Amino acid sequence: MGREKSIYNALVDIVGEDFVSNEPEDLYLYSRDGGTTKPRGVDYVVVPKTVEEVQQIVILANREKVPITPMGGGLTLNGLVIPVHGGIVIDMKRMDRIIEVNESSRYVVLEAGVSQGALLSYLRKNHPDLQHSMPEAPSIATVVGNILIRGHGSLSQCGDNSNMLNGMEIVLPTGEICQVGSCSASPHWFGKGPLPDLAGLFIGWFGTTGIVTKASLRLYPRPEKRDMVLFVTQNPDLIPELVYKLTQTRIADNIGMMEQEKPEYMKGYQFTGVIISGDSEEEMDYKRKVLDKIPQTCGDGENKVTLLGEIPPSSKERFLEEPPFAAVAADFRKGGGFQYCAIMMPIEKVPEAWRRGIEIAHNNGMLFQCANQVMSAGHEVMFGYNYSFNRADEEDAERARKAMQETNKLGLELGGIPWKADLQAQKEIVEKMDPNTRELMKKVKKLLDPNGIMNPGNWED
Amino acid sequence: MALKDYQDMVHRCFRCGYCKFTSDYSYVGFNCPIYNKFRLESYSPGGMMWLIYASLVKEEIKPSKHLSEILYSCTMCRNCSQECKFQFNEDIVNVLKAAREEMVDKQLMPPMVGQFLKNVYDYGNPYRELKENRDNWAENTEIKHYEKGDEFLYYVGCVGSYDTASQKAARALGSVLKKSGLSFGILGSREICDGNEVDMLGETGLFEFLKEENTRIFKEIGVKKIVTLSPHSYNALKNSYSNEFEVFHYTQLLRDLIKSNKLDLSGGFEAKVTYHDPCFLGRYNNEYDAPREILAAIPGVELIEMERTKENSFCCGGGCGNFYTDILGGGEDTPSRFRIREAHDTGANIIAVACPVCVMMLEDALKAEGLENELAIKDISEIVNEALL
Numbered sequence: 001m002g003r004e005k006s007i008y009n010a011l012v013d014i015v016g017e018d019f020v021s022n023e024p025e026d027l028y029l030y031s032r033d034g035g036t037t038k039p040r041g042v043d044y045v046v047v048p049k050t051v052e053e054v055q056q057i058v059i060l061a062n063r064e065k066v067p068i069t070p071m072g073g074g075l076t077l078n079g080l081v082i083p084v085h086g087g088i089v090i091d092m093k094r095m096d097r098i099i100e101v102n103e104s105s106r107y108v109v110l111e112a113g114v115s116q117g118a119l120l121s122y123l124r125k126n127h128p129d130l131q132h133s134m135p136e137a138p139s140i141a142t143v144v145g146n147i148l149i150r151g152h153g154s155l156s157q158c159g160d161n162s163n164m165l166n167g168m169e170i171v172l173p174t175g176e177i178c179q180v181g182s183c184s185a186s187p188h189w190f191g192k193g194p195l196p197d198l199a200g201l202f203i204g205w206f207g208t209t210g211i212v213t214k215a216s217l218r219l220y221p222r223p224e225k226r227d228m229v230l231f232v233t234q235n236p237d238l239i240p241e242l243v244y245k246l247t248q249t250r251i252a253d254n255i256g257m258m259e260q261e262k263p264e265y266m267k268g269y270q271f272t273g274v275i276i277s278g279d280s281e282e283e284m285d286y287k288r289k290v291l292d293k294i295p296q297t298c299g300d301g302e303n304k305v306t307l308l309g310e311i312p313p314s315s316k317e318r319f320l321e322e323p324p325f326a327a328v329a330a331d332f333r334k335g336g337g338f339q340y341c342a343i344m345m346p347i348e349k350v351p352e353a354w355r356r357g358i359e360i361a362h363n364n365g366m367l368f369q370c371a372n373q374v375m376s377a378g379h380e381v382m383f384g385y386n387y388s389f390n391r392a393d394e395e396d397a398e399r400a401r402k403a404m405q406e407t408n409k410l411g412l413e414l415g416g417i418p419w420k421a422d423l424q425a426q427k428e429i430v431e432k433m434d435p436n437t438r439e440l441m442k443k444v445k446k447l448l449d450p451n452g453i454m455n456p457g458n459w460e461d
Numbered sequence: 462m463a464l465k466d467y468q469d470m471v472h473r474c475f476r477c478g479y480c481k482f483t484s485d486y487s488y489v490g491f492n493c494p495i496y497n498k499f500r501l502e503s504y505s506p507g508g509m510m511w512l513i514y515a516s517l518v519k520e521e522i523k524p525s526k527h528l529s530e531i532l533y534s535c536t537m538c539r540n541c542s543q544e545c546k547f548q549f550n551e552d553i554v555n556v557l558k559a560a561r562e563e564m565v566d567k568q569l570m571p572p573m574v575g576q577f578l579k580n581v582y583d584y585g586n587p588y589r590e591l592k593e594n595r596d597n598w599a600e601n602t603e604i605k606h607y608e609k610g611d612e613f614l615y616y617v618g619c620v621g622s623y624d625t626a627s628q629k630a631a632r633a634l635g636s637v638l639k640k641s642g643l644s645f646g647i648l649g650s651r652e653i654c655d656g657n658e659v660d661m662l663g664e665t666g667l668f669e670f671l672k673e674e675n676t677r678i679f680k681e682i683g684v685k686k687i688v689t690l691s692p693h694s695y696n697a698l699k700n701s702y703s704n705e706f707e708v709f710h711y712t713q714l715l716r717d718l719i720k721s722n723k724l725d726l727s728g729g730f731e732a733k734v735t736y737h738d739p740c741f742l743g744r745y746n747n748e749y750d751a752p753r754e755i756l757a758a759i760p761g762v763e764l765i766e767m768e769r770t771k772e773n774s775f776c777c778g779g780g781c782g783n784f785y786t787d788i789l790g791g792g793e794d795t796p797s798r799f800r801i802r803e804a805h806d807t808g809a810n811i812i813a814v815a816c817p818v819c820v821m822m823l824e825d826a827l828k829a830e831g832l833e834n835e836l837a838i839k840d841i842s843e844i845v846n847e848a849l850l
Binding site for chain 1: 482501516
């Protein structure tokens with residue numbers, strides 16, 4: 001029996017015939033995503049149900065020296081779960097149990113395949129007073145995947161979703177099942193504990209250090225009322241001051257900024273949306289009044305911040321619905337291709353990022369469209385550039401690819417760091433990195449994954 | 462329309478996955494019956510759209526038997542078209558249908574699909590049953606053949622005519638219509654397949670033939686109004702046939718007969734009932750109320766809705782000929798078994814349905830789940846028949 005067949009049979013023994021495939025049609029979909037990353041080969045896809053099955057797959061991959069790439073929703077759009085060196089893609093979405101919600105300590109323990117949509121539904125039905133920080137990504141995105149790429153959500157003023165992590169269960173690259181956080185020394189998953197923060201060995205590593213199979217995520221009170229207050233500027237230089245003033249009020253759940261050149265009448269305007277919430281009209285009115293005063297304290301003369309009094313209900317609904325339909329931007333070119341690349345940066349770099357982002361889009365024959373998120377209390381900004389493209393037109397895809405590469409370079413030049421960086425941007429980050437940090441990363445990877453089977457090709461120089 | 466007519470949109474899906482859920486997130490889990498069972502991206506609406514583009518438009522991958530199995534696994538329940546948030550949502554099932562036409566042209570259908578189509582061509586039904594036996598179900602009843610001057614043609618369809626469990630519904634509806642005083646008749650051995658599944662399976666030539674043949678027969682005997690037992694027949698006759706016939710699903714007709722006091726339901730039906738919406742009545746034809754209005758009018762019926770209901774209903778898995786081809790296969794994750802468990806969770810002792818395909822699929826699933834002593838499947842026609850004085 002050939003090696004390929006024997007690996008296939010071993011995978012069938014682990015998960016059953018229905019949940020492993022090496023058929024070209026199935027592999028086709030795991031070899032590409034909706035972004036501009038060019039397809040890369042996959043040899044097997046496997047869909048495990050239990051942590052023990054994941055463990056067996058990892059042991060098999062070590063024995064056979066086959067690369068494995070864990071995949072959640074597959075929506076990073078930067079090719080992070082498209083294997084670089086082939087091998088096995090582990091689609092985690094069948095591990096979809098919500099194991100526990102602790103109402104008093106406000107956390108949920110769930111398996112790695114639980115989608116954002118499933119958690120939203122579960123909480124609405126069973127714990128309507130609680131919410132999680134729901135990303136703008138489509139609902140099939142997984143909760144754990146979002147944590148691991150340091151994604152943001154509807155409560156980004158509490159930090160990104162990895163800041164809301166209490167603990168994890170991981171299958172290490174050598175097959176051991178390991179827990180980090182309070183759950184490693186307690187039956188309760190209430191926090192990371194006063195322990196060495198081992199979760200950092202797995203967050204932001206793009207599956208190169210282990211496969212997370214469970215996580216505990218913090219939940220937050222769900223208020224009865226939500227609303228959006230919208231500010232408009234025509235000069236990005238005003239944004240840092242505006243964000244500073246807004247975050248000083250400590251009343252926002254979420255602050256987002258955007259600009260788009262389509263439709264034409266929106267061109268040249270920067271919109272800053274503040275989501276507020278409360279349990280009574282009095283509380284909401286108080287928050288609105290506080291925000292009403294912001295324009296008087298920002299800008300001067302022609303450079304002013306305007307509070308948009310009336311927001312069309314359909315626009316408001318789009319921002320307030322859970323999850324917000326941010327994916328609408330993906331169809332701007334009516335072509336099924338969408339490259340979202342974001343740079344984490346300090347707030348003071350936003351004006352330049354804004355202006356030069358417009359140049360990049362125009363130089364590549366594209367319209368400018370950005371969607372940015374203020375993280376925590378203005379501690380950093382996720383500046384997101386959207387490049388919608390027609391995937392049926394390779395030239396259009398190439399324009400978006402080039403725009404993304406230029407954007408990542410711009411981000412690094414401005415002192416920012418590309419978010420969920422693709423292979424090219426990872427290399428550029430590593431090049432810029434302190435050599436000792438680079439060595440530390442290598443040592444950590446080598447220690448955890450001696451055979452180099454975990455999503456190899458990522459975070460390499 | 463042919464696949465070439467969708468060439469400007471087939472690549473627009475970017476696999477965001479909204480199509481896998483219910484739109485209001487009222488259900489924790491997936492509402493696409495196919496993805497819910499197979500869990501590979503290829504068996505999702507977006508995955509299928511990408512594979513259709515790759516194989517049949519861009520010709521990046523060769524059309525194959527496995528591709529055919531994937532494309533024919535879909536029951537066309539329309540959850541994806543309803544839940545997709547983009548402007549092209551209505552075309553998702555149309556693209557799939559057009560892709561199946563290509564598979565038929567290339568003779569790459571799964572063997573059971575080929576058998577289904579051949580049987581319909583040879584016998585007028587998918588079961589290879591003799592045409593002259595088509596009305597055996599009506600023996601020893603007062604149901605007669607259609608005669609000129611009858612107000613309604615009672616069109617039974619293949620499943621109601623030949624499947625044992627569904628024949629009970631066919632007889633019950635005939636009995637109810639008789640008791641209402643309505644003048645109606647069946648086609649008997651002249652009835653042939655309505656072609657709904659044939660159309661969905663991509664055999665447009667055969668579907669055109671069936672349409673023409675049925676239309677010729679209807680016209681020849683002077684049919685003006687048709688009442689169907691099956692929502693599948695209703696969908697084909699109402700939406701794809703000539704509009705010179707007025708077509709009703711039987712629940713719409715019974716609802717009207719009840720409202721006009723032509724049916725006395727005071728015999729009642731004491732039961733906790735949950736109702737399963739058939740896709741071709743609900744999502745395809747937006748009829749969610751008529752069956753519920755009938756159940757509400759029957760004394761003793763306590764209607765308990767399932768978690769997924771109306772627009773969010775979960776397909777039984779029988780659509781597009783799967784009741785015969787069984788491409789979805791068995792196992793605990795089949796849609797019909799999921800649905801039976803969901804019905805059981807309501808505490809109901811009767812699952813009311815309004816579709817012979819659903820009757821058939823759910824009957825089998827009920828046995829597989831071992832719940833025959835706790836739940837029973839009944840077509841609404843049977844419940845009405847039992848409640849009539």
